[in-house]
Amino acid sequence: MLDFNFHLEDGELLGLIGPNGAGKTTVFNLITGVYKPDEGNIVFSGRDITGLAPYTICQKGIARTFQNIRLFKDISVLDNVRIALHKDAPYGLLKTLLRTPGFFRGEIQMDKQAREYLQIFSLEDKADEIASSLPYGEQRRLEIARALATKPTLLILDEPAAGMNPKETRELMDLIRWIRKDFGLSILLIEHDMSLVMGVCERIYVLDYGQVIAEGLPEEIRRNKRVIEAYLGEEVG
Amino acid sequence: MRVSRKLVLLVLMLFALGVLAGCSSKQEGGDKAGGDKAAVETIPVGINVELSGDLASYGSNSRNGMVLAIEEINQAGGVLGKELKAIERDCQSKPDEAMNNSAALVGEKVIAQLGPLTSGAVAGSTPVMMQNKTPLIAPAATAENVTVEEKTGKTLDYIFRVCYLDADQAKRMAEFALNDLKVKNAVIFGSTSDDYAKGLAKYFEEAFIAGGGEIVAKEGYVNGDKDFKATLTKLRSKNPEFIYVPGYYTEVALLIKQARDLDIKVPIGGGDGWDSPDMVKVAGVEALNNTYFANHYSVEDPSPTISSFVKAYEAKYKKLPDSFAALGYDSAKILAQAINDAGEADPAKVAQALAQIKDFPGITGTMSINEKHNPVKKIVVIEYKDGKLVSR
Amino acid sequence: MEKKRFVPRSFLIEVLVLAGIFTLVQYLIVSGLLNEYYQINLSAMCINIILAVSLNLINGFTGQLSLGHAGFMAVGAYAAVVVTTIYSQSFILGLLAACLAAGLAGLIIGVPTLRLKGDYLAIATLGFGEIIRVILQNIDFIGGPAGILGIPRYSTWPWLFGLTIFTIVIIANLINSSYGRAIISVREDEVASELMGINTTNYKVLAFVIGALFAGLAGALYAHYFYIIKPSTFNFLKSFDILVIVVLGGLGSTTGAVIAAIFVTMLTAALQTFPAIRMVLYAVILVVVMVYRPQGLMGNKEWGRRTFGRIWGEKNEPLANK
Amino acid sequence: MLEFLQQLINGLSLGAIYALIALGYTMVYGIIMLINFAHGDIMMVGAYVGFFSIAVLGSNIFAALIFAMLSCAALGVLIEKIAYKPLRNSSRIAALITAIGVSLFLEYFTLFLLTPQQRVFPEAAFPLHKYQIGGLLVSNKDIFIFVLAVILMIALQYIIKRTRTGKAMRAVSLDREAAILMGISVDRTISITFAIGSSLAAAAGVMIGIYYNTINPLMGIIPGLKAFVAAVLGGIGIIPGAMVGGFLMGILETMVSGYGSTLYRDAVAFGVLILILLVKPTGLFGKDTGEKV
16 A cells, blocks of 8 residues: 655654655554565665564664554553663663662662653653643653653654644754754654644655655745645645 | 442342342251250251362252251250251362361361262361361262371271272172173273262273273263263264263263163163262153162162151252262261260260271161271162162 | 662561561461461462462553463472472472473463463463363373372461562562563553563563462462362362452552452351352352452552562652552 | 264254354453353353243243243343443453353352252153164254254344344444444443343253253353353354354364363363464454554
8 A cells, every 4th residue: 555665864854744544654653563564675774674573673773652642551651761761671680580789770770861851851740640641742742752762763753743732832843853963863753733844854755645746855845736736735725 | 320330239239138038047947956945055067068169969969968867866866965066168179178168167166077078178178187186977988098098008097988989889880790781891981070980980990801891992071061972972883882981970861861862772880970860850761771870879779767868858858869968868877876976075086986886777778887987888789770770 | 869778667667567477377376376277268368369469460460361370370289299299309399390380381371372462362371271271180190180189288387478478579579670660561552562662572471471480389389288189179260269369459459469369368268157158149249349349459559569569678669550 | 974974963063052152252242342251151041941931831942942032131131231331431351350250140149049959951841853864863952953053143143234233233343432423322232232142042051951951050151161262263253253163162072072082172172272363363253453553
C-alpha cells in the first residue's frame, strides 16, 4: 500500500505531512519496526535496520512518540521516564536481587537522570503523580521526555501538538528546536498543525496515498500546486 | 450499577441463609439420637472423609454408614454408659486436608478417627494420629502399606483397617477366573489415575500369570471418563477370554455397558470398587450377566445382621448401602467394641484393644485383627445374574 | 537529595518485628502451646504466601495470565522428594533441585508460550500444567498416581518462615528495580515498552521463570511438610486456588497477595466446621468479594513497603506502581 | 480400516457433545470477552433438569430436552445479571474469578442439595437400538446425538446470520460502543447470548445423560474444560471454530485412546492445542488482528 522513498540528513529537522490516511503513521511504524516492510530497506546511520525487532531499533538510537498517547498509565511519571532509561541500566540482575551498594548507586544515578529529563519538560513537580492523571498537554510532553530518555539520535514525533492550544503549540515549537540543538539529534515530525510544521521544519515531505508527491523547503511546499490540491487546498487556500 | 450490586448481595444472602437453614435442620435430624439427653457425657469420634472432590460420592456413603452405626450404638445405650458424638470433617479427597482435619480432630480430643477412604489420604493423616497416639480406623484403604511403616515394614501402632488388602482380592479374582471360569488369557482395563485400581491391576497380573494364565493386553482409563468405546474397540480385536476391570463403579458400570454394546460378550471381573446399587441401574441387567467381582459382602445376603443393616440404612438414607457404607458402618462398630474392651475412653488403650479384636461379627464378614492390623476375613466373589447378586 | 544511610532505622525495626514474630511462634511450638492444628495452618499459610507472591509476579506485575502454577509446584515437589527421599540427600540439596527443576520447566514452557496473548496464553499454560500432571502420573519410578509416601518432615517453622520472607524480599527487590519497572511496563503497554528499547519477551520469560522457581520452592516445602505427594494434588483446580488468592489480594500488590494468602488459609480452615456447605460458602464469599471489590483487597497498592522492599535500606521513593 | 471407521463414529458422538458445549463458551466469549468457567456446570444443571423431568414428571425425552434448555436459558441469564453484569467494567480477570466462584457454587450447591451420588438416567426414556452396517456398529443414540447437535448448530447459525437478534449480537461483539449508538440494547443482547449459550449447554447435558446414563454434580468440570480447549482450538469467539474444534477434540481423543494410550489422552489433547496455538496464536479460525499502533 505504500511506495515510499525518502532520506534524512544528520541533525535535520524533517517534517512529514499529508492528508488523513496518506500513510504517515505507517511510515513511522515501518521505521520503528512495528510493521515489517514487504520490500525495500531502511538504513539508519549506515546500517540496515530492516526487519529488526522494535526494541533493537530503539537501542540503535531511534525513539518515538505516539499519535494516541501511549504512556504507562498506572505508574508514576518518574517511572515512565525511568523505564526508558532501562536499556542502559547501570546494574545487573544479581545486584538487583542482592541489593548491593552498586544497585543503590545505580538507582540514584537513574533517578537523577530521569528527573533531569522531567525538568526539561517542566514536569519535575509531577514526578510522583500517576501518568494518566496528568492533563493532556503534559501527557504529550511526558511522552517526548520518555522518548528522549532512551538517548536517541533520531527522534520521531507523531503529531506532538495534537490537542494543544496555540500557546502550548508555540512553546512546543521552541522546545523542539532547543532539544535538537542541545541533544544534537535528528527529528522526524508528523503534524497536522501547519504552523508548527512550517515553523520548525527545515525540509518537508508531502505524502498522499502512500506516495511522496512533493519534497522541499517549507516555502517551496507552500507554493507547490499538487500539494495545495491534495491537502493544503482547503486549509491554506 | 449500585442497584444491581444490592440485588446480588440480597440474592446471595438468601442463598446463604437457605443453605444454613437447610444445614442446621439436617444436623438436628442427625444428632437427634444424642441430642435429647444433652446431660449425658459423650465420647467424641472423628469422621474425616471425602465429602467433596473426586471421591465425594464414596466418602459420603461411608460417612452415612458411620453415622448410622453411631446412632444405633447410642440407641443401644452407648459405650461405657456414654454416648458417641460424631465430629465430621471433609478431607476433600486431598492428603494435606486429611492431615489438617486429623490435627483439628485430635485437638478436639476424639477417641479415634474413622476414615479417610483412600490410602493416600490415610497416609496424610497417619503421622498426626501416630504422634498423638490416637487410633485411626480406615474403612476402605486397601493398599499394602497403609498399616505398616513404609521403610521398615513395622506395624504402625495406631493405624487399623477393616477391609481386606488389594493383593488378596486381586489374587482371589485371578484364581476364580482361572479355576472357576476356566479362562486362559485375559486383558486388564482399569483406572490408571488412582493407586487403588493400579494396585489391583498389578496384583491381578502377578497372580494370573503365576496361575498359568496369559495377559494379552493392558489398557487404562482415567477416573471421570465416560467414554471407553475407543479402547474397547481396540481390545475387541484381541479376542480376550476375560477382562479384568479394576476401578470404581461410576466408570465400571459405563464401561461394561459400552463393552456389551460393542458385542464384547466375555466374562468381566473386578474388585470391591464395583459394589453399588447403581451398577444394575447404569449398565442394565443384561449387560451385567457374566460379570464377577470380589467383595466384602453381598447386599442381598439373607443373614439377619446384614439384612437388618440394609433395612436400617435404606430407611434412613432412601437408598441401598454399598461396600463403602458397610465398611464405614463396620469401622464405627468395631471402634465401639474396642472402647468397651478397653474399659475406658482412652485413645491409647482403645488402640491396644483394637489390635486384640477377635471374631468381630461385621457386616463385611467376621473378622479378626492380625499383627499387621489388617482384618482376617473371607473374600466373597459375587456374580451378577439377571440383576441379582449371587455369591459364588 | 538526602543522603541515605546504609542501614536506616526503619530497616532495623522491621528486622526486629520479623525476628519477634519468628521467635514467638518458635517458642509456642517448642513449648507445645501451639497445637498441631494451628501449626499445620500456619505452615499452609507460608506455602500459600510463597505461591501467591510468585504467581503475582507473573499475573499481577507482568500482566501475563498463567493458569499453570500448580504444575511448577508439582515439578518442585517431585524434584525435591526424589533428591531427599529416593536418593536420601539433604534438604538443602532438595530445595535447590526443586528451584532448578521448576525454573527450568518455567523456561521450557515460557519461551514458546509467552508469545501468546491473554486467554490463549491462559489456556496454553493450563494445558502445560495438566501435561506435567499426566506425565508425573505415568512415571512409576515416582509412584504413579499413588505418588510418594513417607517423605521426611524437613519443613520446620524456621525453614518455612525463612523461605517465605526470602521469597517476598527477592520478589520485592526485583519489582523495585529497573528490571521490575521493565517488567511492569510490559503489563502497562507491551508495544510502547518494546519501543522504549525493552526486550519484552525476555522480561516476560524472566518473570515467568522466577515465578516458576518459587512455585517449585513452595512445592518442595509442601512435600516435606505433608509427608505425601501425589499428582492429583497438583491439578488445574489447585492453580485456580492460587489465582483466586492473587486476585483477591489485588493484582500487582505483593502485600495484597500476602494478606489474601493468610485470609484464604484462615477462611478455609474456619469453613471446615461446616463440612457439608463449606464449598458453597466459599463460592458465595468469592463472588461477593469480586462483585464488591473487583480490584481485590489491596488494588495494586502496597503496605509495609519499608518492611520488605528495602531490606538493605532503600531510599524513600514511590514504588514502581501507585 | 473397519476399526478406524468405528473409532471415527465414536469420535463424532463425543465431538458433537464437546461442540455443543464449546459453542456456548465461544458465544459468551465473543460478546463479553469472558471465559465463563461456569458453563460446564450449567450443562450439569441441564442434565439434572432433564433427569428430573423424565424420572419425576415422566415426560418424554423431547419434552425433557426442551424443559432443560428453557430452565438453563433462565439460569444463564440470572447468573449473568447477578454475577457478571456488575463486573462488566472491571478487569477481565476479576470476571474470570467470579466465573470460577459461580462454577464452584453451582457444583457444590447441587452437591449439597442432591447429594454427591450419581443419578441414573432411566433407560426407558431412550431405549437403545443397535444397527450393524457393514460390520460397523451404530446405535440410535449415536445418530440422535449427532443429528441433534447438527440441527442445533444450524439453528444457531441461522439465528446469528439471519435474524435481527443475531445481527445485534454480532454488532455488540464487534464494537459495543458503536452498537449502543446504533440503538441496540446491549443488556438485552448479552442476556440473549447467555440464554442461547446456556440452552445449548443444557442440550449437551441431556445428551450426556442419554448417552452415558449417569450424571453427578461434578460432571461438568472435565467436559467443560475440554470444550473450552475445543473453543480455543477453533479460535475463541468464532462460532464455526467452536464446532470444528469440538469435533476435532472428540476425534482426537478417541484416536489417541484407540491407537495410542488413554493414559496420555489428555496430555495429547493439550499438546495438540499448544502446537496449534504456537503455529497460529489465535486458533484455527482466529483472525490475527494485530494491535493498532
